Amino acid sequence: MRKSSKKKNQLFHWLLLLPTLLFLGVFLVAPLIFLIVLSFRDVDSMLTVLSTYSFSHYIEVFSSKIYVKTIISTIWMALITTLLCLVLAYPAAYLLVRAPNRKLRALFYIMLVSPLLTSVVIRTFAWIVLLAQNGLINEILIKLNIIGEPLSLLWNMRAVIIAYVQVMLPFAVLPIATSLSDLNPNLRNASMSLGAGRIQSFFKVTLPLTIPGMITGAIIVFSLAAGSYITPLLVGGRMQPILPLSIYQQVMQVFNLPLAAAMSISLLVIVFIFVGILGLVLKRWETRMHG
Amino acid sequence: MSKIKIDQVSRHFDENVALAEVNLEVQEGEFFSLLGPSGCGKSTLLNIIAGFLEPTSGSVYIGGNDVTGLPAYRRNLGMVFQNYALFPHLTVFENVAYGLKIKKLSRNEIKERVTEALSLVQLSSFAERRPHQLSGGQQQRVAIARAIAIQPSVLLLDEPLSNLDAKLRKEMQFELRNIQQRVGITTILVTHDQEEALSLSDRIGILGKGHLQQVGSPLEVYRRPANRFVAEFIGQVNLIKAKKSVSQSEAPEGKVLYEAEEFEAAKNRPLQLEVEAESDSETLFMLRPERIHISFIPLERTVNNAKVQLKEISYIGNALRLNVELGSRELTIHTPDPVFNELPKPGDAFYIYWNSEDIIPLEAGE
Numbered sequence: 001m002r003k004s005s006k007k008k009n010q011l012f013h014w015l016l017l018l019p020t021l022l023f024l025g026v027f028l029v030a031p032l033i034f035l036i037v038l039s040f041r042d043v044d045s046m047l048t049v050l051s052t053y054s055f056s057h058y059i060e061v062f063s064s065k066i067y068v069k070t071i072i073s074t075i076w077m078a079l080i081t082t083l084l085c086l087v088l089a090y091p092a093a094y095l096l097v098r099a100p101n102r103k104l105r106a107l108f109y110i111m112l113v114s115p116l117l118t119s120v121v122i123r124t125f126a127w128i129v130l131l132a133q134n135g136l137i138n139e140i141l142i143k144l145n146i147i148g149e150p151l152s153l154l155w156n157m158r159a160v161i162i163a164y165v166q167v168m169l170p171f172a173v174l175p176i177a178t179s180l181s182d183l184n185p186n187l188r189n190a191s192m193s194l195g196a197g198r199i200q201s202f203f204k205v206t207l208p209l210t211i212p213g214m215i216t217g218a219i220i221v222f223s224l225a226a227g228s229y230i231t232p233l234l235v236g237g238r239m240q241p242i243l244p245l246s247i248y249q250q251v252m253q254v255f256n257l258p259l260a261a262a263m264s265i266s267l268l269v270i271v272f273i274f275v276g277i278l279g280l281v282l283k284r285w286e287t288r289m290h291g
Numbered sequence: 292m293s294k295i296k297i298d299q300v301s302r303h304f305d306e307n308v309a310l311a312e313v314n315l316e317v318q319e320g321e322f323f324s325l326l327g328p329s330g331c332g333k334s335t336l337l338n339i340i341a342g343f344l345e346p347t348s349g350s351v352y353i354g355g356n357d358v359t360g361l362p363a364y365r366r367n368l369g370m371v372f373q374n375y376a377l378f379p380h381l382t383v384f385e386n387v388a389y390g391l392k393i394k395k396l397s398r399n400e401i402k403e404r405v406t407e408a409l410s411l412v413q414l415s416s417f418a419e420r421r422p423h424q425l426s427g428g429q430q431q432r433v434a435i436a437r438a439i440a441i442q443p444s445v446l447l448l449d450e451p452l453s454n455l456d457a458k459l460r461k462e463m464q465f466e467l468r469n470i471q472q473r474v475g476i477t478t479i480l481v482t483h484d485q486e487e488a489l490s491l492s493d494r495i496g497i498l499g500k501g502h503l504q505q506v507g508s509p510l511e512v513y514r515r516p517a518n519r520f521v522a523e524f525i526g527q528v529n530l531i532k533a534k535k536s537v538s539q540s541e542a543p544e545g546k547v548l549y550e551a552e553e554f555e556a557a558k559n560r561p562l563q564l565e566v567e568a569e570s571d572s573e574t575l576f577m578l579r580p581e582r583i584h585i586s587f588i589p590l591e592r593t594v595n596n597a598k599v600q601l602k603e604i605s606y607i608g609n610a611l612r613l614n615v616e617l618g619s620r621e622l623t624i625h626t627p628d629p630v631f632n633e634l635p636k637p638g639d640a641f642y643i644y645w646n647s648e649d650i651i652p653l654e655a656g657e
Contacts, residue, residue, distance in 0.1 A: 184374065184376060186372045186373075186374060186376035187376050187378060189341075189343055189363070189370070189372070189376070190370065190372060190376040190377075190378070190437075191378075191389070192342075192343075192362070192363040192364045193341060193342075193363055193364070193366075193368060193369065193370040193438075193447075194364075194389050194390030194393060194437070194438075194441055195364050195365075195367065195390050195393040195394060195441065196364055196389075196390075196393045197362075197364050198364075200393065201364075204389075205378060208380050209378075209379065209380060285380075288380065288421065289379040289380050289421070289423065290379065290423050291421070291423040291424060
C-alpha cells in the first residue's frame with residue numbers, strides 16, 4: 001500500500017512539473033537542437049543554406065583573427081564586469097544584512113532590485129543621457145571647469161562595463177547577502193576573542209566563509225555579461241568586439257545563419273566551461289567545509 | 292586581589308534593563324558559575340566581561356586593570372561558545388592555531404602549543420580533521436583547546452554543554468573541571484543547569500531578573516538560599532509562610548516558635564514550627580523535600596511535625612517522591628527507597644517530621 005501511494009505521489013509530482021517541462025522543451029531544448037544542427041550546415045557563396053554538413057563555421061570562428069579577438073575581449077569584458085560587481089556588491093550585501101531593522105532592510109532590498117524593474121532599453125538610454133558628449137556628466141564637468149573638451153564616455157568598452165555593472169549588481173549582492181546572513185555571528189566573536197581585530201577577523205573568517213555566495217554571484221553575472229547584446233549595442237555601438245554583437249550582425253545584416261549558429265554554440269560552450277570551473281571550485285569548497 | 296571585578300555594572304537594551312548594578316568579584320584560579328533562568332542577564336554579563344557588549348554604566352576589571360572600554364580582541368580571554376563556533380574552513384590544528392598565528396608566534400612554538408592543547412583534551416590524533424568530521428563532544432573539546440591554547444588570563448564558557456546529550460554532558464562536566472584544575476585557570480561558566488553549576492563550581496552566582504541574587508559555594512546556595520528566587524531555582528522546595536507565636540514560653544533554649552496558619556496540622560491548630568533563630572515576625576521559611584522524614588506511628592512532639600494524607604506517589608528507583616496534603620495545602624517529600632516494604636497508596640495517612648535546623652528562613656523580596 002505504501003509503495004503504491006508513493007508511486008502516486010511521484011506521478012503527482014511529475015504532473016505538476018509537466019507544463020514547465022513542455023514549455024522548456026518546445027521553446028528551449030528544441031530551438032537549441034535546431035541551432036546545433038544549423039551550425040554544421042554548409043552555405044554557398046550566396047549564403048544559401050545547403051544540405052551538407054561540416055565543421056567549416058567552427059573552423060572559421062576559431063581561426064579568424066577578428067573572431068578570436070572578439071571571443072577574448074568578450075571573456076575579458078565579462079570577467080571585469082564580474083570582478084567589479086563582486087567588489088561593489090560585497091559592501092552593499094554587508095549593509096543589507098546588518099541593517100538595524102526590518103523596515104530599513106526591506107527598503108534596501110527594494111532599492112537594490114529597482115534597476116531590474118525598468119526595461120533594458122529605458123535603462124540604457126538613461127546611460128546615454130548621462131554619458132553622451134553633451135550629456136549630463138560632460139556638461140557638469142565643463143561647467144565646473146574641470147575639463148575643457150567633452151570626454152568621450154560613450155561608445156566604448158568602458159561604457160559597456162559601467163552599464164553592465166549597474167544592471168547586474170543585484171545578482172551579485174543577493175547571493176553574497178544570503179551567504180553573510182547564514183554566517184554564525186559567534187564565529188566572528190570567536191575570532192575576536194582569539195585576538196583578531198575587526199579587519200583581521202573579516203579577512204580570516206567572514207570573507208572565506210562567504211566564498212560560496214561570491215562564486216554563485218560570479219556565475220550569474222558572468223553568464224549574463226557574456227551573453228547579452230542590447231546593452232553593448234546601445235551604449236557601446238555595434239562596432240564593439242563582443243561576440244553577441246557579432247552574432248547579431250551575422251543574423252540581421254550578413255544573413256549567414258549557420259555561422260551565427262556556430263558562434264552562438266561556441267559562446268554557449270565557453271560560458272559553460274567558465275561556469276563549470278566555478279561550480280567545481282564551489283563544490284570543493286563546500287565539501288571542505290560541510291563534508 | 293581578585294582576578295575579575297565587576298563594579299556596579301548595568302546594561303539596558305532600549306527600555307529593558309538586562310543587568311542592574313551588578314557587583315561581583317571572582318578570585319584567581321576559581322571556577323565560578325553564573326546560574327539563572329533564560330533571560331536573567333547571565334549571557335549579557337558574560338558578553339560584557341568578554342568585551343562583545345559594553346555596559347551602560349559601571350566598570351569591569353581583569354587582573355586589576357580597567358578593561359571596560361577595551362575591545363574583545365585586546366582582552367586575552369579564552370571563550371567557548373554554546374554552538375562551538377569552530378571555523379568550518381579550517382582543520383582542527385588550524386582552529387587551535389588560529390589565536391597563536393594572530394599573536395605571530397614562531398612556527399615551532401605554534402606547533403608545540405597546539406599539540407599540547409590537543410593532548411590536554413585528548414584529541415591529538417584528530418589534528419588534520421575538519422570540524423564537520425567530529426562529533427558534538429569532540430567539537431566542544433576542540434573549542435576548549437582553541438580557547439586555552441592562547442593562554443588566556445580567564446576562560447569564559449557560554450553554556451558549553453547544553454547542546455550535548457545527557458550522558459555526554461556528564462562526561463564533559465567531569466572533563467571540564469579536570470582541565471580547569473590542571474591548567475589552574477580562572478573560569479566563568481554561564482549555565483541554566485543547576486546541577487552543572489553545583490557539581491562544577493567553587494562558587495555560584497545566581498542571577499535573576501537582572502540582579503545578582505546570591506553568591507556563594509554550592510553548599511551555601513543550596514542549603515542557605517538568600518531568598519525565595521534562589522530557593523525555588525535551585526532544587527525543589529516547600530515554602531511555608533509563618534508568624535511568630537505569641538507565646539514563646541514552651542520554646543527550648545535558643546529556639547523560636549512560629550505558626551503557619553495556612554497549614555492546618557490538626558483540627559483548628561496551625562502547623563507549629565520550631566526554628567533555630569529569630570527573624571521577622573512574619574517570615575517565609577523553606578523546607579527541602581529530602582529533609583522531611585516519615586513515620587507511621589504518632590510522634591511525641593508538638594512542633595515540626597504533622598499528620599498528612601498521601602495524594603500522589605511516584606517511584607523513581609533510588610527514591611520516592613510523595614505529594615502529601617496537609618490541610619488544604621500540599622508538601623513535597625523525597626525519601627530514599629528502602630523506607631517502605633510496600634508503597635503507600637493515595638489516601639493513606641501517616642506522620643511527617645523534620646529538624647529545626649532544616650527549616651530555613653528566606654529573606655523577604657527578591
